[in-house]
Amino acid sequence: MVNSNVVTFFVxxxxxxxxxxxxxxxxxxxxxxxxxxxxxxxALAFAVWSVIVAxxxxxxxxxxxxxxxxxxxxHLFHVSAATFDWKQSNRLIALGSASTFLAVLFVxxxxxxxxxPGFSDGGLFYFNADPVVTLLYILVFAGAFMPxxxxxxxxxxxxxxxxxxxIGFNLVVLGAVxxxxxxxxxxxxxxxxxxxxxxxxxxxxxxxARPTPSAR
Numbered sequence: 001m002v003n004s005n006v007v008t009f010f011v012x013x014x015x016x017x018x019x020x021x022x023x024x025x026x027x028x029x030x031x032x033x034x035x036x037x038x039x040x041x042x043a044l045a046f047a048v049w050s051v052i053v054a055x056x057x058x059x060x061x062x063x064x065x066x067x068x069x070x071x072x073x074x075h076l077f078h079v080s081a082a083t084f085d086w087k088q089s090n091r092l093i094a095l096g097s098a099s100t101f102l103a104v105l106f107v108x109x110x111x112x113x114x115x116x117p118g119f120s121d122g123g124l125f126y127f128n129a130d131p132v133v134t135l136l137y138i139l140v141f142a143g144a145f146m147p148x149x150x151x152x153x154x155x156x157x158x159x160x161x162x163x164x165x166x167i168g169f170n171l172v173v174l175g176a177v178x179x180x181x182x183x184x185x186x187x188x189x190x191x192x193x194x195x196x197x198x199x200x201x202x203x204x205x206x207x208x209a210r211p212t213p214s215a216r
Contacts (some may be wrong), residue, residue: 003123004058006130009192010050010125016199018043023206024152034081035152038145041074052117053125064117064127065110072102075140078148098144105140109133122185131151134180141173155212171198 017039024036048067057063079098083091109115113130120126122149129137147167156162174196 001119001121001124002054004188005189005192006053007050007125009196010046010053012196012199014043014046014050016203017046020202020206023210027211027213029155031081031084031152031155034077034084035127035148035174038074038077038148041058041070043078045069045074053123056119060117061115064115068109072106072140075144076103078144081202082144082147084149084151088091101136101143102140105133105136108136120183120185124185124188126183128183129180130133137180138177140174144158145169145173152211155214157212161205161209161211163216164201165211168198168202171195172202 006082018115021036021039021043024032024039027033027036027052045067048063048070051057051068052063053062076095076098079094080091087093109129111132111213115130115133116128118126118128149166153162153165156165175198178191179195182191
């Protein structure tokens with residue numbers, strides 16, 4: 001059963017992440033552009049998952065993995081954004097460590113503790129990742145995206161936009177953790193509205209204003 005609410009959620013995520021990513025990509029400064037590339041890759045992952053929930057293909061594992069690939073690579077750009085003002089040697093160490101971590105995570109979720117994505121009776125999509133893999137996903141958010149968000153938002157010159165950027169992405173990330181960890185349809189419906197609010201808030205904010213570097 002195709003659930004139109006689930007399709008709407010993933011399409012909204014695709015559009016919002018793609019649009020906000022575009023706004024960063026077309027702003028001045030290497031920091032914003034790196035963050036924008038990461039968001040664009042998030043959008044690509046959501047686009048793949050949108051196809052999954054709209055068509056429910058037979059090989060869910062393959063299609064889910066196709067979405068996981070850009071999602072994982074995105075975090076390298078987030079690490080790069082978080083460390084943009086570090087020494088070159090320290091940045092390379094951070095990127096090397098992140099690359100190794102992501103490679104291990106991909107091997108674990110694909111072959112050692114393979115995810116078994118599927119749909120509930122209500123048509124909600126679940127990644128069904130092993131608890132070990134879920135924990136590693138959460139560590140990726142904590143170690144890559146959240147530091148990048150902190151650095152990027154602290155360099156946005158418009159204070160209200162910086163604040164809404166933090167709020168919107170905090171809602172999305174916390175919702176993503178619930179999306180991975182909970183298998184209750186009622187919880188996921190509530191979570192979908194919370195994440196959807198974060199996506200919509202970010203899209204509207206960046207429709208009104210473009211990120212510009214602070215004067216410092």
